[in-house]
Amino acid sequence: MSLRGHNRGDAAHVPVERYLIVSIDARRFALSADLIQGLLTPEESRSSGTLSVQGRDYAPLNLAARLGLADSGDGPESRIVLVARAGVCACIRVEQVHGLVELERSHVRPLPDQFRGDERAWYTGLILFDEGVAVGLNSDWLVGGLMQSLGAVTGHVQRPPQLAQVGFDGMRKGLPC
Amino acid sequence: MLRGAVGRQRQASSRRCHLLVFSVGGRKLAAKTEEVGGISAWTTSISVPSCTPFVSSVIRRGQSIFPVYDLAGMLNVRVKGSQRLCLMAKQPAGAMAICIDEEMPVLHSLDIAKIQTYRGQDLDAAGCFADEFEEVPIISLSRLGAA
Numbered sequence: 129m130s131l132r133g134h135n136r137g138d139a140a141h142v143p144v145e146r147y148l149i150v151s152i153d154a155r156r157f158a159l160s161a162d163l164i165q166g167l168l169t170p171e172e173s174r175s176s177g178t179l180s181v182q183g184r185d186y187a188p189l190n191l192a193a194r195l196g197l198a199d200s201g202d203g204p205e206s207r208i209v210l211v212a213r214a215g216v217c218a219c220i221r222v223e224q225v226h227g228l229v230e231l232e233r234s235h236v237r238p239l240p241d242q243f244r245g246d247e248r249a250w251y252t253g254l255i256l257f258d259e260g261v262a263v264g265l266n267s268d269w270l271v272g273g274l275m276q277s278l279g280a281v282t283g284h285v286q287r288p289p290q291l292a293q294v295g296f297d298g299m300r301k302g303l304p305c
Numbered sequence: 306m307l308r309g310a311v312g313r314q315r316q317a318s319s320r321r322c323h324l325l326v327f328s329v330g331g332r333k334l335a336a337k338t339e340e341v342g343g344i345s346a347w348t349t350s351i352s353v354p355s356c357t358p359f360v361s362s363v364i365r366r367g368q369s370i371f372p373v374y375d376l377a378g379m380l381n382v383r384v385k386g387s388q389r390l391c392l393m394a395k396q397p398a399g400a401m402a403i404c405i406d407e408e409m410p411v412l413h414s415l416d417i418a419k420i421q422t423y424r425g426q427d428l429d430a431a432g433c434f435a436d437e438f439e440e441v442p443i444i445s446l447s448r449l450g451a452a
Contacts, residue, residue: 155352195354240363240372241398242450245356254353254363254370261351261365 143233147255149262150209150222153197156262158255161228163267165210165217173208179219186210189218189270195250213271231255236264320417324434326441327392327410329403330382333441335413335434340446342393342400344410350402360450364391364402373402374450380427394446401449 146161166181173179179186189211192199205224211217235256239248252264324335350362350373359375374394377384386407394401415434423430423442430442 155354197354237370240370240401242360242372242374242396242401243353243355243357244360244450247353247355247357250354256365256368256370259365261353261363261370263353 144230145233145236146228146230147262147264148209148228149226149257150207151224151226152192152195152222153199154223155197156226156257156260157191158229158257158262158264159209159211159220159270160252160265160267163211163213163270164228165212167225168208168210168219170202170206170208170221173219176221179208179210181210184212184217186212186217186219189220191220191222191265191270211270213267216271216275218270226257229257231257322415322417322420324413324415324443325392325410326413326436327390328406328408329377329380329384331385331406332380332382333436333439335441335443336392336394336446337431337443338412340395342395345391345393347389347391347404350404357450371400371402373404376403376405376449394449396447396449396451401446403446403449 147158148161148164149156149158151157165184165186168179168181176188178188190199199221202221203223207222207225209220209222209225211220236253237256238253239251250266250269252266255262255264323338325338325341326333326335328334348364348366350364352362355361359379360372361375362373363370364373365371371393384404384406388407390405390407390410392403392405392410394403419434420432420443421434423433423440425433425442428442428444429448431445433440433442435441
């Protein structure tokens with residue numbers, strides 16, 4: 129085996145993880161890219177209730193409230209993130225979308241043991257992002273929230289006109305809708 | 306006798322306690338030097354929503370992330386100064402950062418016999434000692450936030 133071939137093989141095996149980095153109440157969070165179905169502007173979504181996009185209903189999930197954060201309302205950079213897991217769909221309003229990033233697993237640090245409360249179930253770890261840190265949200269915990277949302281939602285379904293598809297072409301550049 | 310003298314010297318030095326005296330919100334506190342990982346300039350902390358009392362942010366230092374213990378919040382005071390300092394507390398779970406006043410901490414060597422029981426209810430202190438002006442609680446950095 130040539131050295132070049134050996135190196136290529138090694139590079140291919142570096143484990144990477146993909147996240148959508150968003151802001152809620154001026155804090156950065158990382159959603160696993162596996163969850164993400166698309167992004168909408170508030171104008172496109174037209175509603176704070178359940179959205180129907182391409183035949184799927186997305187119930188609202190108030191992530192800010194689940195994390196005990198302030199709901200800052202819509203701003204110029206606000207987006208609606210459509211997520212789905214195990215057949216459960218939800219839409220999450222965020223302050224800003226910073227971009228879709230692909231990181232080596234070594235950039236994900238475990239939550240320090242000094243965090244001893246319920247938050248240990250909320251997060252998968254802390255992610256080195258730019259010069260700061262994004263908090264990695266646990267998809268399983270989010271699914272629990274999605275199910276609660278589905279149980280609570282009784283409102284009618286709104287149908288937005290367009291859906292921005294998320295692709296890795298826009299990695300680290302933001303994802304305009 | 307030499308052997309006896311060395312033994313007495315060891316006994317004498319072992320009766321002294323080495324402390325770092327610092328302040329948070331103007332309040333003087335002390336900690337054992339072996340529980341202090343270092344002192345540096347404070348950097349902006351990053352909030353992490355949390356249910357753990359007084360642990361709701363982290364700081365990043367290069368490729369490392371450290372939890373922050375809000376000692377000022379626990380004491381119900383505000384950290385003083387624009388050039389605040391970061392005290393790194395050694396803990397079994399890993400180092401933890403504490404924001405302290407800009408007043409430079411000082412090393413203090415104290416006869417163990419001068420350490421008294423701390424009777425205050427506001428913090429879990431391993432003891433206290435009296436300096437010229439006030440009673441200074443000795444906090445256990447390694448146990449901070451563990452209760």
